[in-house]
Amino acid sequence: MSEQNADEVRREAFRAAAAAVDRFLERVGDPVPDELNKLGVASWDRFRSDLARVVDLNLEMVRDAFGLYGTVLGPESFDRDGTGGKLILGPGTPGSAAAAILWLHNFDADPISGVDLVGSRLTSSNGERIEDPGWSFTHSNPSVPARSAVPVLVEVAIPPGTGGGSYEGTISRTGGPGEPIEVRVEVTGIEPVPHDSW
Amino acid sequence: MVTSAPPFMVDYLEAVRSGVAEAVAASLPEGGPRSSLYGPLTEFLGRAGKSIRPALCIAAGRAHGSTTERVLPSSVALELLHNAFLIHDDVEDGSISRRGSPTMHAEHGVPIAINVGDGLAALALQPLTQNLVLLGSSMHNRVMAEFGELLTMTIEGQAIELGWRAENTVGLASQDYLEMVALKTCAYTTIFPLRIGSLIGSWGRADLSEVSRFGLYLGSAFQVTDDLLNLTGAEELYGKEIDGDIAEGKRTLMLIHLLSTVNRAEREFLVGFLDGERSSRSADDIASVRSMMDQRGSIQFARQYARALAEQAASAFDRAFGALPDSPDRRFLAEVVDFVVNRDL
Numbered sequence: 001m002s003e004q005n006a007d008e009v010r011r012e013a014f015r016a017a018a019a020a021v022d023r024f025l026e027r028v029g030d031p032v033p034d035e036l037n038k039l040g041v042a043s044w045d046r047f048r049s050d051l052a053r054v055v056d057l058n059l060e061m062v063r064d065a066f067g068l069y070g071t072v073l074g075p076e077s078f079d080r081d082g083t084g085g086k087l088i089l090g091p092g093t094p095g096s097a098a099a100a101i102l103w104l105h106n107f108d109a110d111p112i113s114g115v116d117l118v119g120s121r122l123t124s125s126n127g128e129r130i131e132d133p134g135w136s137f138t139h140s141n142p143s144v145p146a147r148s149a150v151p152v153l154v155e156v157a158i159p160p161g162t163g164g165g166s167y168e169g170t171i172s173r174t175g176g177p178g179e180p181i182e183v184r185v186e187v188t189g190i191e192p193v194p195h196d197s198w
Numbered sequence: 199m200v201t202s203a204p205p206f207m208v209d210y211l212e213a214v215r216s217g218v219a220e221a222v223a224a225s226l227p228e229g230g231p232r233s234s235l236y237g238p239l240t241e242f243l244g245r246a247g248k249s250i251r252p253a254l255c256i257a258a259g260r261a262h263g264s265t266t267e268r269v270l271p272s273s274v275a276l277e278l279l280h281n282a283f284l285i286h287d288d289v290e291d292g293s294i295s296r297r298g299s300p301t302m303h304a305e306h307g308v309p310i311a312i313n314v315g316d317g318l319a320a321l322a323l324q325p326l327t328q329n330l331v332l333l334g335s336s337m338h339n340r341v342m343a344e345f346g347e348l349l350t351m352t353i354e355g356q357a358i359e360l361g362w363r364a365e366n367t368v369g370l371a372s373q374d375y376l377e378m379v380a381l382k383t384c385a386y387t388t389i390f391p392l393r394i395g396s397l398i399g400s401w402g403r404a405d406l407s408e409v410s411r412f413g414l415y416l417g418s419a420f421q422v423t424d425d426l427l428n429l430t431g432a433e434e435l436y437g438k439e440i441d442g443d444i445a446e447g448k449r450t451l452m453l454i455h456l457l458s459t460v461n462r463a464e465r466e467f468l469v470g471f472l473d474g475e476r477s478s479r480s481a482d483d484i485a486s487v488r489s490m491m492d493q494r495g496s497i498q499f500a501r502q503y504a505r506a507l508a509e510q511a512a513s514a515f516d517r518a519f520g521a522l523p524d525s526p527d528r529r530f531l532a533e534v535v536d537f538v539v540n541r542d543l
Binding site: 004006009010012013014015016017019020021023024025027028030101145146151 | 263265331332334347351371372373375376377379380384389406407410411414415418499502503505506507509510
């Protein structure tokens with residue numbers, strides 16, 4: 001490291017820094033991004049043209065990021081849940097509430113507002129109904145910033161005396177750009193309150 | 199913030215500093231011991247820092263399209279951890295001043311200083327719990343893993359440097375220095391703030407290797423510049439005692455360069471100077487070491503080295519963030535390279 005000119009110092013810095021980077025990356029062990037990942041957010045428009053890939057991406061994204069259920073808002077909005085997934089609320093007991101978080105995603109460059117969420121009645125497989133489940137949304141008219149997502153806490157009140165079983169219904173999204181969509185909902189494992197044994 | 203930095207950078211950092219300070223203030227408990235904990239803690243947080251760590255996290259997140267809300271808790275945690283590290287570092291280094299005022303231990307004693315540092319580290323955990331609701335469980339876990347790695351690396355890097363001093367290690371090369379700095383400084387100052395922001399902003403799809411590369415070059419340039427400011431800066435801006443690193447025997451790039459260029463007699467003097475406690479080093483000896491660094495070109499070497507690192511950082515920026523749409527946040531990330539090597543504080 002004795003008397004060095006600027007070029008020599010520069011080369012030494014390049015070499016030492018490159019070695020430090022290698023050591024660091026070896027330690028953190030980040031997975032090598034696949035081609036899709038390398039595209040980055042700036043390429044959203046490109047893979048939005050490929051709906052199938054978008055569907056795959058969204059499925060993976062929602063599961064990766066939240067371990068929950070989400071839906072997409074935007075000009076190309078769709079019920080990407082056509083494969084059978086549901087927003088699962090519960091389990092719950094009659095007289096209590098069941099809840100889950102619904103994520104609303106906006107992959108568009110513009111914010112979305114004017115969204116309206118409405119829940120339907122719930123019906124069990126043997127025909128029992130909860131006519132008024134008392135739907136509650138932390139944001140019933142959420143706005144979703146550009147390229148962002150907002151969580152909405154969804155709750156249903158299970159009326160006293162409700163029979164056991166699983167109940168299904170829908171949450172409809174209207175307002176905002178794109179077609180209205182529905183999210184299927186299942187309230188699972190409703191167990192009647194046991195009678196006191198004494 | 200009194201500085202010659204470009205107005206855009208000053209404004210951006212000030213906006214971040216203000217937003218983070220507001221979030222921190224909201225998270226401080228109202229009760230609890232004041233004179234021995236929350237009083238000194240609040241005073242320390244109120245000292246003007248650069249807010250570079252939360253700024254990098256927020257900029258990386260928003261450049262990828264995130265809202266501020268989603269990256270703010272992690273950014274607040276980074277700033278609180280930074281302040282915790284500073285207080286403990288100052289104890290370990292025996293430093294006298296920090297951000298233009300006495301260090302925590304100089305003002306309140308070592309026991310209180312250590313406890314206030316612990317308190318800041320504990321407070322840093324609180325905003326991270328918000329990520330569960332903001333980001334969902336899977337992303338929350340990924341962010342927590344990043345924080346875990348950040349903490350481990352920072353502590354290991356500090357241990358390496360303290361070990362060099364304790365064992366009076368003198369046979370170091372610039373690569374040893376950079377590998378230590380990658381852990382001690384870059385991990386929590388640049389690499390993980392950028393990684394966490396990118397992770398959240400891109401929903402985990404950013405190429406974190408490229409982000410890390412940019413962060414390591416940037417953070418290394420930052421640390422070399424910091425070491426230079428310790429020797430050549432204006433104390434009222436820099437906020438720490440000038441030549442303090444020499445007094446502490448820190449293995450800076452300039453000292454490593456100096457040790458490799460001196461003759462045998464000078465080397466014996468340096469080894470003897472470094473072998474001991476800070477209190478054993480006289481002002482005259484400190485001035486002699488500083489003078490030798492000028493004579494042997496160690497200052498010039500470090501300046502050229504920092505510029506080379508900044509050159510690499512600028513190149514790495516293009517790979518890490520170059521494809522993102524133009525935004526003030528992307529601009530901040532691009533301009534922060536010049537900022538760190540040309541700053542005066």
